[in-house]
Amino acid sequence: MEEPLVSQIFTVKFDLASAAKLVKNTLGEEGAVQDIRPNSLLVTLPKARLAEVNGLISQLGYKAATQTTVKQAVTVLYTCPKLEQVVPIVKTRLTAAGTVEILAPDKLMITDTHHTLERMETVLKGLQLEPEQRVEKEALVTSVYTAGNRESSELKPVIAARLTPRGSVHEIKPNKLIIRDTTTSLKSLESLLSRLDTKLPQVMIESTTYEVFSDITVDYSAFVTWRGKSSTQPIPSLEISLPSIPGKEDTIGTILGYLREGTGELKMGEVKLLLDFLVSQGKAWIVCRPWITVESGKKAKIATGDLVPYRAYQVVAGTESFVTEYKEALIALEVTPFVKDDGRVTLNIVPEVNTITGYRGPEQLPLISERKAETTVTIESGTTYVMGGLTKEEERQVRRGIPLLMDIPVLGNLFKSLDREKSKTDIYIAITPRLVGYRGGGLAE
Numbered sequence: 167m168e169e170p171l172v173s174q175i176f177t178v179k180f181d182l183a184s185a186a187k188l189v190k191n192t193l194g195e196e197g198a199v200q201d202i203r204p205n206s207l208l209v210t211l212p213k214a215r216l217a218e219v220n221g222l223i224s225q226l227g228y229k230a231a232t233q234t235t236v237k238q239a240v241t242v243l244y245t246c247p248k249l250e251q252v253v254p255i256v257k258t259r260l261t262a263a264g265t266v267e268i269l270a271p272d273k274l275m276i277t278d279t280h281h282t283l284e285r286m287e288t289v290l291k292g293l294q295l296e297p298e299q300r301v302e303k304e305a306l307v308t309s310v311y312t313a314g315n316r317e318s319s320e321l322k323p324v325i326a327a328r329l330t331p332r333g334s335v336h337e338i339k340p341n342k343l344i345i346r347d348t349t350t351s352l353k354s355l356e357s358l359l360s361r362l363d364t365k366l367p368q369v370m371i372e373s374t375t376y377e378v379f380s381d382i383t384v385d386y387s388a389f390v391t392w393r394g395k396s397s398t399q400p401i402p403s404l405e406i407s408l409p410s411i412p413g414k415e416d417t418i419g420t421i422l423g424y425l426r427e428g429t430g431e432l433k434m435g436e437v438k439l440l441l442d443f444l445v446s447q448g449k450a451w452i453v454c455r456p457w458i459t460v461e462s463g464k465k466a467k468i469a470t471g472d473l474v475p476y477r478a479y480q481v482v483a484g485t486e487s488f489v490t491e492y493k494e495a496l497i498a499l500e501v502t503p504f505v506k507d508d509g510r511v512t513l514n515i516v517p518e519v520n521t522i523t524g525y526r527g528p529e530q531l532p533l534i535s536e537r538k539a540e541t542t543v544t545i546e547s548g549t550t551y552v553m554g555g556l557t558k559e560e561e562r563q564v565r566r567g568i569p570l571l572m573d574i575p576v577l578g579n580l581f582k583s584l585d586r587e588k589s590k591t592d593i594y595i596a597i598t599p600r601l602v603g604y605r606g607g608g609l610a611e
Contacts, residue, residue: 170279170280170304170305171263171264171277171278171279171305172277172278172279172280172283172300173275173276173277173300174275174276174277174283174297174298174300175269175273175274175275175297175298175300176273176274176275176276176290176295176296176297176298177272177273177295177296177298178204178205178248178249178252178272178273178274178293178294178295178296179294179295179296182201182203182204182205182206182207183201185201185207185223185226185228186199186200186201186207188222188226189207189209189219189222189223192218192219192222193209193211193215193219196211196212196215197209197210197211197212197215197219198210198211202243203272204270204271204272205245205246205248205271205272206231206243206244206245206246207223207228207243207244208241208242208243208244209223209241209242209244210239210240210241210242211239211240211242212238212239212240213235213238213239213240214238216240216242219242223244226246227246227248227251228244228245228246229244229245229246230242230243230244231243231244231245245271248294249268249271249272249274252274252293252295253266253268253274255289255293256274256276256286256290256293259282259285259286259289260276260278260282261278261279261282263278263279264276264277264278264279264282265277265278273298274295304348304349304350305348305349306332306333306346306347306348307346307347307348307349307352308344308345308346309344309345309346309352310342310343310344310345311342311343311344311345311359312341312342313341313342313343313359313363314341314363315363315364315365315366316362316363316364316366317340317341318337318338318339318340318341318342318343319337319340321343321359321362321363322335322337322343324358324362325343325345325355325358325359328351328354328355328358329345329347329351329355330347330348330351332347332348333345333346333347333348333351334346334347366461366462366463366464366505367461367462367505367601367602367603368459368460368461368462368601368602368603369459369460369461369462369503369505369511369547369599369600369601369602370457370458370459370599370600370601370602371457371458371459371460371466371501371503371597371598371599372455372457372597372598372599372600373454373455373456373457373468373499373501373595373596373597373598374438374441374452374454374455374595374596375452375453375454375455375470375497375499375593375594375595376441376444376445376450376451376452376453376593376594376595376596377450377451377453377558377591377592377593378418378441378444378449378450378591378592378593378594379449379450379591379592380557380590380591380592381417382417382418382444382449383415383416383417384415384416384417384418384421384440384443384444384447384449385415386416386421388443388447389421389440389443392443392446393439393443418440418592421440422437422440434549434550434551434552434596435549435550437552437594437596438550438552438596441552441594441596453470453497454468454470454497456468456470459602460501460503462503462504462505463502463503463504464502465500465501465502466500466501466502466503467498467499467500467501468498468499468501469496469497469498469499470496470497470498471494471495471496471497471498471520472494472495472496473492473493473494473495474492474493474494474495474522474532475490475491475492478490478491478531493532493534494520494534495520495521495522495532495534496518496519496520497517497518497519497520497558497593498517498518498519498520499515499516499517499518499595499597500515500516500517500518501513501514501515501516501597502514503599505601506544509546509547509601510544510545510546510547511544511545511546511547511599511601512542512543512544513542513543513544513545513551513597513599514540514541514542515540515541515542515543515551515553515595515597516538516539516540517538517539517553517556517593517595518536518537518538519536519537519538519556519557519558519593520534520535520536520537521534521535521537521558521559522534522535523535523559535559537556537557537558539553539555539556541553545599547599547600547601548598548599548600549598550596550597550598551596551597551598552594552595552596552597553594553595553597554592554593554594554595556592556593557590557591557592557593558589558590558591558592558593559589559590
């Protein structure tokens with residue numbers, strides 16, 4: 167343990183009375199002198215004698231701060247910048263941990279070890295510094311903390327915000343921190359760390375990504391019938407009574423409006439049922455249906471799609487050649503769950519759709535369109551949130567021809583063709599978070 171620090175306040179002595187008397191005796195009846203504590207003199211004198219008084223006052227350690235001239239009379243405020251002269255002298259005698267701070271025109275505070283202040287006592291007296299209040303400071307102690315459940319990068323900013331001005335924290339391993347501060351501060355941090363470094367709740371994320379043909383229509387009465395017969399029942403908390411609508415073809419937007427009728431609220435479980443109905447009708451399909459378990463506050467990423475090959479031109483050591491490279495055409499989903507004290511789950515959802523929209527140049531380099539969105543919602547564990555609004559416009563090269571003959575080198579070109587097809591679909595993503603082994607009781611801050 168290092169030697170504790172001490173903060174000592176000193177008052178600087180200014181002999182204003184002697185300085186004022188000397189100036190007044192010099193001016194006689196021609197001037198007036200007033201001492202303004204702690205370190206200033208206000209002198210009014212004839213303009214003709216200004217140079218004489220300036221020379222005298224500078225010998226006493228004073229200098230002019232302000233000056234006002236009215237006709238032939240001059241009023242000058244002289245101040246003694248003694249502290250400005252004292253501070254550099256004091257700094258040269260401090261240890262690396264020592265500091266000096268000016269508190270007022272006649273007061274400064276020196277912080278250092280007992281030994282250093284005692285050694286400086288004679289020098290400080292020579293500078294006419296009189297000691298006043300003394301405050302003991304706790305010594306700094308170094309502690310190594312090994313995290314059991316959290317990473318040190320998560321704990322470090324929280325600890326740094328709660329250190330004293332003299333404290334510090336350093337990350338030395340993914341699960342180790344070196345904390346340096348006073349004993350009192352370390353005890354407080356120890357209690358905080360015991361609450362922070364707890365096992366995080368786990369969340370199982372179930373997601374279903376649907377692709378739906380754009381501009382389709384839906385037979386609403388058929389959906390109502392299918393919903394009643396389907397073995398896939400919505401969660402009880404999402405049950406609503408469907409309005410009685412004559413059987414006709416409507417857009418998805420109109421159907422969603424029907425589902426909102428009565429309560430004014432769109433139940434996400436019903437939206438997912440509608441998407442499942444469209445899959446059963448061949449008007450949509452499921453791209454992927456993964457599930458993944460992740461800790462609260464950690465990011466989970468799910469991606470599905472293709473690596474699209476293309477020919478890239480390159481020159482190596484003066485030799486020209488073509489190589490096959492790939493670009494990603496993916497539907498990706500990033501989900502970060504945060505478990506709240508009441509057991510609900512806040513989801514930060516970032517879906518991204520990358521599709522081929524065309525080809526460029528003789529190498530037929532695929533052009534990738536990127537569409538991205540972000541939202542944050544809070545829902546109950548086990549309930550479903552559906553996110554839409556992303557479209558997928560794609561252009562693909564399709565090879566058609568006579569089987570076998572189209573594969574003959576060179577001659578096969580006579581029996582095949584390379585066509586381009588464009589398609590447009592809408593992307594919907596249904597996400598259901600489920601808490602794993604969570605008993606509540608509040609989370610660490």
